[in-house]
Amino acid sequence: MPAYIIAHDIGTTNHKCTVFNDEGEVVSSAARAYPTFYQKGGIAEQDPSDWWRNFCETTVQVLKDINPREIAGISFSAHMNGCLPVDSDGKPLMRSMIHADTRSSEIESEIYSKISEDQLYGITGNRLESRYPLLKMYWMKKENPEMYSKAKYFLQAKDYLAFRLTGNLGVTDYSDASLTGAFNLETRDWEASIFKETGLDLTKMPTPVPSTEVIGYVQKSTALVTGLVEGTPVIIGGGDGACATVGAGCLAKDETYLSLGTTAWVSKVADKPFIDPDKRVFTICDLNPKYYNVLGTMQTAGSAYEWAIKQLSSITDWETVSVEPEYSDFETQLKTVPAGSRGVIFHPYLLGERSPIWNDKARGSFFGLSLEHNRFDIAKSVLEGIAFSLASISEIINNAGSKREIRMIGGLAKSGTFIQIISDVLNLPVRLTENASEATSIGAAIAGGVGVGMFPSFEDAASLIHTGNIYEPNQQHTEIYAEQLERFKVLYDRIKDIPFYT
Known part of the structure; x- marks a missing residue:
């Protein structure tokens, strides 16, 4: 049987192609960057031709290391919340509006005048905001009705690449569909009432299928430009959030992980949608059709720490006010700062916040500073503030109290102090x-392997996920942080209505 799965991971800034063998080992990889086009008014777009070029270039590169006839399948992970209108030939009608595009924010209230927020959340497991494709489609119909009319389908990034590979237009997977704001989690299908109430055309939505679905085979034209073998199976894969869950090793009910990068989230595997009465967290479909992922995301995790270190590191050139971030030196010094940072508390709301407070006007703040504090107290309080935000999410999705270990992936998983x-x-x-940075690619590879029969089930693919060190809680620190977490929450409640100027 063919021995390799190729996983293409379309990230916000980079496209990565990784070849895995049937033991989960990375055999070859290649990456390419591409731009995001930002403009005033909340515009954030990517060009699908960049996605396709990078797919071809990275594929050509990795095929130098393996025999293309030994590829069992090609699968995908990609950023979610996108909106790419294509015509009946699959030709993009504009650049894709990616997850960061918020141009539809001014019409959010219009949607809620047509369908209640509670009703929408109860059906979709999501609270609607401008990043969701439903609002982006609604915006397009209102602002550019001609383009909306020409659109045959609205696709996600991976759906477009899968079409280019196979010629099969109009297919998505459950995980990406579940983060559009228009998908019924219980039926795993588009919710007709949402389209009726908003006046949007349900027929413009791609067909949702399981993430393990073989949606077609590499067509001749693609084989010629990439070196792939015509007829190689193509598996639809999933959105990066769902792929990360599997790649982190969370394959069974109640297993939980943290993803710590520029942003961060806490996610738990559930056997049914988690409908929070206060709508503080949201639910998407897992790669495994038996499960869902309930999660909460925070806006600034790694970016908050990066900001802090840049402000606190020494200036190396006063003419340009250049700073060389001193991460390793801070990592050493932070070990000397006691738990609780001598009373300093930081709220990491540098770009507003999503879960659990959902307040885009919230701003970062330090409390408890005195002349006795130093830069290392401040830096550690930033890490603690990020941890308090994540704990505020974790206690919602693990409301019965979890005694299980929690997995961790992402760039900040390199900091022993923070872990x-x-x-x-x-x-x-x-x-x-x-290989925490490979989690989304591993998840896509597992979906692909299950899809082509390389693995009988997701559970049988668990051996592909290799675990590393484990950190145990220090009970003395835990008691200190339990008190500090309550202060963190109380302080936010007392200042949340104060207007801040930016």
Whole structure:
């Protein structure tokens, strides 16, 4: 049987192609960057031709290391919340509006005048905002009705690439569909009442299928430009959030992980949608059709720490006010700062916040500073503030209290100091996964392997996920952080209505 799965991961800034063998080992990889086009008014777009060019270039590169006839299948992970209108030939009608595009924010109230927020959340498991494709489609119909009329389908990034590979137009997977704002989590299909109430055309939506679905085969034209073998199976894969869950090793009910990068989220595997009465978290479909992922996301995690280190590091050139971030030196010094940062509390709301407070006007703040504090107290309070935000999410999705270990992936998983803080704040063991930066690609590869029969089930593919070190909570620190977390929440409640100027 063919021995390799190729996973293409379309990220916000980079496209990565990774070849895995049937033991989960990386055999070859290649990456390419592409631009995002930002403009005033909340516009954030990517060019689908960049996606396709990078797909071809990275594929050609990795095929130098393997025999293309030994490829069992090609699968995908990609950023979610996109909106790419294509015509009946699959030709893009504009650049794709990606997840960061918020141009539809001014019409959010119009949607809620047509369908209640509680009703929408109860059906879709999501609270609607401008990043969701439903609002982007509604915006297009209102602002550019001619383009809306010409659109045959509205696709996600991976759906477009799958079409280019196979010629099969108009297919998506459950996970991406579940983050559009128009998908019924219970039926795993588009919710007709939402389209009726908003006046949008349901027939313009791609057909949702399981993430393991073989949606076609590499066509001759693609084989000629990439070196792939015509007829190689193409698996639709999933959105990056769902792929990360599987890649983190969360394959069974109640297993939970943290993803810590520029942004961060906490996600738990559930066997049914999690409908929070206060709408603080949201639910998407898992790659495994038996499950869902309930999660909460925070806006600034790694970006908040990066900001802090840049402000606190020494200036190396006063003419340009250049700073060389001193991460390793801070990592060493932070170990000397006691838990609780000598009373300093930081709210990491540098770009507003999503879960659990959903307040885009919230701003970052430091409390408790005195002349006795130094830069290292401040820096550690930033890490603790991020951890408190994540704990505020974790306690919602694990409302019965979890004693399980929690997995961790993402760039900040390299900081031992921060991982220990997370363990202490959550009062849970934190287990790292090897190749944490490959989690979304591993998830896509597992979906592909299950799809082509390389693995009988997701559970049988667990051996592909290699775990690393485990951090145990320090009970003395846990007691300190339990009190500090309550202060963190109380302080926010007392200042949340104060207008801040930016």
